[in-house]
Amino acid sequence: MKTPTRTLGIVSTVAGLALLAGCASGDPLESGASGEQETIVVGSQDYYSNEIIAEIYAQALESAGYEVQRDFRIGQREAYLPEIEAGRIDLFPEYTGPLLLVWEPDTAGGTAEEIYDALVEAAPDGLRVLDQSDASDQDSYVVTRDFAEQYGVTTIADLASVPVPITLGGNSEGENRPIGPAGLKSTYGVDVAFTPIEDGGGPLTVKALLDNQVQLAVIYTASPSMASADLVALEDPDGFMLASHVVPIASDKLDDTAAALIDKISAAMSAADLVALNTESVETQAPAATIATAWLASHADDLQ
Amino acid sequence: MNLVGETLLWLADPLHWTGPDGIPTRLAQHVGLTVVVIAIASAIALPIGAWMGHTRRGEVTIATLVNGSRALPTLGLVTLFALWLGIGVRAPIIALVILAVPSIVAATYSGISSASRPAVEAARALGHTSWQTLSRIEAPLAMPTIGGGLQSALLQVVATATIAAYVADVGLGRYIFAGLKSRDYPEMLAGSVLVILLALVVTAAAAGVGRLYRRLTNPERTPE
Numbered sequence: 001m002k003t004p005t006r007t008l009g010i011v012s013t014v015a016g017l018a019l020l021a022g023c024a025s026g027d028p029l030e031s032g033a034s035g036e037q038e039t040i041v042v043g044s045q046d047y048y049s050n051e052i053i054a055e056i057y058a059q060a061l062e063s064a065g066y067e068v069q070r071d072f073r074i075g076q077r078e079a080y081l082p083e084i085e086a087g088r089i090d091l092f093p094e095y096t097g098p099l100l101l102v103w104e105p106d107t108a109g110g111t112a113e114e115i116y117d118a119l120v121e122a123a124p125d126g127l128r129v130l131d132q133s134d135a136s137d138q139d140s141y142v143v144t145r146d147f148a149e150q151y152g153v154t155t156i157a158d159l160a161s162v163p164v165p166i167t168l169g170g171n172s173e174g175e176n177r178p179i180g181p182a183g184l185k186s187t188y189g190v191d192v193a194f195t196p197i198e199d200g201g202g203p204l205t206v207k208a209l210l211d212n213q214v215q216l217a218v219i220y221t222a223s224p225s226m227a228s229a230d231l232v233a234l235e236d237p238d239g240f241m242l243a244s245h246v247v248p249i250a251s252d253k254l255d256d257t258a259a260a261l262i263d264k265i266s267a268a269m270s271a272a273d274l275v276a277l278n279t280e281s282v283e284t285q286a287p288a289a290t291i292a293t294a295w296l297a298s299h300a301d302d303l304q
Numbered sequence: 305m306n307l308v309g310e311t312l313l314w315l316a317d318p319l320h321w322t323g324p325d326g327i328p329t330r331l332a333q334h335v336g337l338t339v340v341v342i343a344i345a346s347a348i349a350l351p352i353g354a355w356m357g358h359t360r361r362g363e364v365t366i367a368t369l370v371n372g373s374r375a376l377p378t379l380g381l382v383t384l385f386a387l388w389l390g391i392g393v394r395a396p397i398i399a400l401v402i403l404a405v406p407s408i409v410a411a412t413y414s415g416i417s418s419a420s421r422p423a424v425e426a427a428r429a430l431g432h433t434s435w436q437t438l439s440r441i442e443a444p445l446a447m448p449t450i451g452g453g454l455q456s457a458l459l460q461v462v463a464t465a466t467i468a469a470y471v472a473d474v475g476l477g478r479y480i481f482a483g484l485k486s487r488d489y490p491e492m493l494a495g496s497v498l499v500i501l502l503a504l505v506v507t508a509a510a511a512g513v514g515r516l517y518r519r520l521t522n523p524e525r526t527p528e
Contacts, residue, residue, distance in 0.1 A: 078487055102487075169391065172469070172478065173485035197391055198470045198481055204383065208391045 038253055039067040043080055043089040046073040048281045053093040055292035060261055085124055090251040096132055097242025112243035130248040130259055133266035135274040137222040138244030140233040144209055148232045155235040159190040169205055169214030172196040179241055187240055224279040268302035310490035334475040337468055338461050341397055345404035353412025358438045366413050373406040379467050386471045396468035404457040411453020415446025455510040462503050
């Protein structure tokens with residue numbers, strides 16, 4: 001009676017071990033790649049508009065006949081960049097300035113074109129920086145409309161003449177970045193205190209601004225907060241904030257036809273598109289795939 | 305150099321031991337926040353637990369409260385309260401009080417309700433009022449259990465008070481958030497190490513207080 005059970009037990013144990021061994025030796029991010037055409041792995045940050053852009057890439061490649069594997073919402077740059085550099089992800093929507101800061105921490109900044117050129121220069125071997133898009137999602141200094149009108153503030157430099165103490169709110173990494181309080185002081189002669197609000201320019205940051213708990217905050221230009229609340233982004237005449245245009249990073253697995261297709265998407269996507277994509281994602285809570293399909297349908301002519 | 309070495313160097317750097325962002329300041333803020341939270345949580349939880357234990361009511365309520373609270377994401381509570389109260393230290397305080405209250409209520413309830421029945425009945429027979437029974441018989445007998453509950457609440461709060469840094473310029477969590485976001489892992493790890501050390505010290509101190517209490521109260525008890 002016992003023997004069959006025991007045999008079954010041994011068989012299932014062995015099978016389990018074999019499965020485990022398979023998991024351990026095979027790279028979970030490496031696709032089967034048995035056919036002549038390799039699967040293209042598209043990745044995205046855990047950030048809604050980034051995922052939508054990655055989904056747009058993925059759907060466009062699929063309709064052009066490529067095999068695509070989606071590895072979305074991997075997290076922040078610390079988590080996924082090593083995977084890209086190791087060649088386990090083939091296509092990833094990135095942002096010019098922030099990515100350059102990782103590869104060239106001492107970068108001085110400059111215009112969007114200078115940043116892009118420096119990025120192409122800095123890219124490690126085996127990675128290609130495709131064309132940058134007009135669409136950008138960058139940090140901006142934001143004040144309330146009331147504050148801007150009361151003190152006549154339109155540019156970052158105008159903050160120096162504001163008679164009341166200013167507290168800057170933003171993610172804690174901003175405190176020591178070149179765009180933080182120290183940079184404000186050295187570039188524009190503006191003194192600010194700092195308080196951390198770790199939601200990346202989200203609702204907590206907006207509330208803190210509107211409640212006058214902070215007077216100045218760092219919010220992404222493409223954030224839906226900017227469209228809905230009484231907020232004003234300050235002008236940045238000296239190019240103090242790093243330009244942050246959407247830029248696809250690709251591995252060698254992406255052939256020229258595919259790269260050309262992605263370049264067309266970048267060319268077709270405008271800054272206003274990105275805000276619209278973000279707003280739609282936040283307001284309708286629609287999945288990235290739905291929003292991506294709609295965008296591709298409305299830009300079909302540009303992608304021929 | 306490896307991460308451990310860099311973390312030790314970070315901790316040893318005298319620059320990190322001074323000023324408003326220095327370790328002593330952050331440590332003091334962290335401890336201060338913990339003390340405030342435990343004080344508020346005790347003021348809420350001890351009377352509720354004692355009343356429930358004394359009247360032996362609400363066992364189901366307590367089970368629901370304790371189990372339910374384990375599933376509450378404290379960071380979510382911080383965000384929720386901060387959206388209502390704004391940034392600053394108030395939202396984390398409320399979230400941490402909510403974290404601490406259930407274990408104190410549960411320990412107080414279980415300590416008071418399991419106080420020796422003969423002792424309680426003897427007190428009643430001697431004409432003690434309900435309040436006198438609670439304060440003179442049940443509470444002293446329940447002290448070790450209540451102390452245990454306070455200790456576990458204290459440990460939870462010390463370890464979780466790092467999230468205050470999500471919306472306020474307060475506590476050891478500042479190093480963890482700042483280090484994580486700026487890829488300064490030695491700073492992040494140093495923050496974590498400091499929290500762990502603080503938790504160990506606090507646990508040891510609480511255990512010491514417990515021993516002291518037992519030593520002071522034992523001679524008055526009759527040997528078992």
